[in-house]
Amino acid sequence: MSLTTPPEPEVYGIDRVEPAPVPDELAERDDTPDVNFVPAPCQVACPIGTDAPSYIAYIWEGEIEKAFEAITATNPFSSVCGRVCDAPCEPACRRTDSDGPLAIRNLKRYVMDQLGASYRPPAVPVTQTATVAVVGGGPAGLTAAQDLAEAGYAVHVYELSSMLGGFMTWGIPAFRCPPEVFREDIDRMLARCPGITVHLETGLGSGVTLAELEQRHDAVLLTIGSWWAKNPPVENADDPRVLDGVEFLRDVNGGARPAMPARVIIVGAGDVAMDACRVAKRLPGCEHVQIVYRRGPAEIPARKDELHGAIEEGVEIVYNTQPVGVHEVDGELVLRCRRTELGDPGDDGRRVSIEISGSEHDLPAGLVIMAIGQRAQSEHLDGEQLMAGDRIATDWESMHTARPKVFAAGDGAFGPSTIVTAMYHGHRAAYYVKAFLEGVEAPLPYRTPYKTRRVPVAQDPQWEEFQREHQAFHGLGENPVAFPEIESTYDLEAARREAARCYRCDAETGSSDYSVRTREDIFVMARTKPADGRKQRALFTRRLSLTGERRFEPAVATLDDLVFLPANLSRLVIDPYRDACVVETALGGGAVRLGAPLLAAGLDGAPEEVRAA
Known part of the structure; x- marks a missing residue:
């Protein structure tokens, strides 16, 4: 199959680049003179390749139906994921190291709350006999x-x-x-x-x-x-007051609201443990919930926002404690434990917990819920x-x-x-x-389809100043046993403000050489501390040295000279591969005159030697 080269994009404003439509075959990487669309780090971090930059851009534009299409294209459980996805995309966000990653999951929820219940895609007929x-x-x-x-x-x-x-x-x-x-x-x-x-x-x-x-x-x-639960490695685990966490959650989700004793202990610190402790906290009779975990805070496998939610709701976390048995003392149930310390990493990469001799002690518990893994x-x-x-x-x-x-x-x-x-x-x-x-004996290896919708780059003028938008957290609510939702979704303005924070890492810009061959320099600059003026200047010098014999004459900058750049820099860049010129721009919050063809780096508090024209 022959591929056609898409025409050059039409540039019609300093804050927007309109790329030409591109066939699916070119969607994974398509280089044009001004825009080079690539899978962004957040998209690569998503196991199913959700095109997050595109749906975030559509939210900013107010194109909610297009955002819905981008979200659901690879995710059949988009509404669910808008609330409970572990969001591996967010730690990969390049804004993480500055003022925090984009709230990508929350933005997904906003879109799905708008259209998820009402949209019905066209039906697909059965065409095969198998x-x-x-x-x-x-x-x-x-x-x-x-x-x-x-x-x-x-x-x-x-x-x-x-x-x-x-x-x-x-x-x-x-x-x-x-x-x-x-x-x-x-x-x-x-x-x-x-x-x-x-x-x-x-x-x-x-x-x-x-x-x-x-x-x-x-x-x-x-x-x-x-x-099915893994067998708990504790004595007397068959005591009727010891429950399996998965069965406990299943019963409650099936409609049961069992009365709880005053004190409940959850063993484990994964997602099932977090859900079990928060469910127990909402059930009648429960006054105090503890999570007992054999390692420290840094090793907890549960998602951090679920851990923080549990703590906000009054759950106590007992670290470096290994349960060894369930016993009855003076007619009361206790969980017998030993203190632990952390050793070297094990086969799974996590540090091994080592029991401390002579540290045995009892924790009072009316009920123990085991959440130590499934099989x-x-x-x-x-x-x-x-x-x-x-x-x-x-x-x-x-x-x-x-x-x-x-x-x-x-x-x-x-x-x-x-x-x-x-x-x-x-x-x-x-x-x-x-x-x-289809009778294919040796199919090509499966690859996640990182497709981009080539959404025009459009940016709010205050994009660098917006702080991460947080959904309202309600905790237990007024009637905990009714299980009201713990968070509210964004409204339109909050969603657009959060979407405006996106660096649009999918839209690398400049000439193809500039964006493809040397973009790693740009990412290094993004990671360089603003105070490190010497390193910034060295990187700028290297950028200039790549221009070869080209001669730059002072001239008035045109729209073709102004391109956008992802990563932790300003969107405004002077392309060193063109006859760009001296231009007035903003650096570190002030108007600075830069001699072409320096990059205009939007780093707060840029040092004087970087500012110098």
Whole structure:
């Protein structure tokens, strides 16, 4: 297939560059003389390649429907992710080291709260004769089901429980994500894909067998999740006052509101532990909740905002403490523990907790909830020789099991993960299942599609001054047992202010040479401390040395000389590859006359030697 070169963009203002439309084949990287669109760090950090820069730009422009399309293009659970995604995109944001990353997840929620319940995409017809069985209706299974249905296949989803969504719907408390938000995403998916048929309360060994699925369908995808708790390494763990965290959350999400004793202890510090402690805090009778964790604050695996939310709601965290047993003392339940200290990193990269001899002590507890990890379990698959310990034996390179027609994905195949990682598994599995159905014996390796919509760069004049917008935090609320939402979404103005903070790292600008070959210098400048004038000057000098024999004459700058630049610098740059000129601009908050072709670096408090013309 031959690719056409897109025409040069039309420049029609100093704060906007309008790129020409580009075919999908060029979407991953397309160099033009003025704009070079690339996957931004936030997009690369997202396992499913969500085009965050584009939907953020659309929010700033007020184009909410276009933002919705960009969000949902790769994310079938966009409404859910707007509230509970672990947001790996945010630590990757280049604004993190200055005044904090963009609130990318919150912006997603704003868009989905506007359109998520009302928008219905056009239905995709079934065009293929082959059918696929997906066992498990969680994020991995449903993502794969949607991809395959959009490719024209009829897909049958077999779900063991009475609702779709997997651990999302059964494990995430309503105060973090109300049930109607889960239904919103699922309803939209089923409206989009009428070729998906759902079989509820039908699981392997309880309604259907693997052999039957292999006979009925042309391919089978196993996405059974990791619902089962790891065996707690404490004495007397079979005491009825010791509960499994996953079962506890499932019961509560199913409608139960059990009375709690005054004191509740949660063992563990992952996401399940954070949800369990906050649920317990809201139930009648509970007065004090403790989390007991064997390592220190820096090692906590839960998302930091969930940890901070728990602390705000009155949960106490007990660090460097290892539970060893559950006992009854004077008729009261206690959790026997030992103090720990941290040793060298283990195989998982985290420092090993070492128990301190002679440090044994008791913590009073009316109830102990264990949240120390999950695993996959299936007697049926074990009998089919498809399990390898607590996971389905699966080849990551092909998502294949040992059975020719059987694939696997998600937590049940690769261990507990996040919602967005599970969706990545679903996309990946659908790609290999589709290749199998098409008879492709050696498909090219799956690649996350980092597509950019080439949204024009437009920027609020105060973009550098805006501080991160925070959603209102409500905590327990006036009626905690009703599980009211803990946060409110943005209004339009707050969303636009937050969107205006984006550096637009997807739109590298300048000549192709300037933006592609030497952009690493720009990123180094962005990371250089403003006080380090010597390093800044050295970098500027290197930039100038790359101009070769070109001669620069003073002249009036034109719009073609003014280009935008991502990273921690001003958007206004004088391109050293053109006959740019002396220009009046702002540096460090003041008007400065810079001799061409110096870069105008918008660093607060720039040193005098960098300011000098």
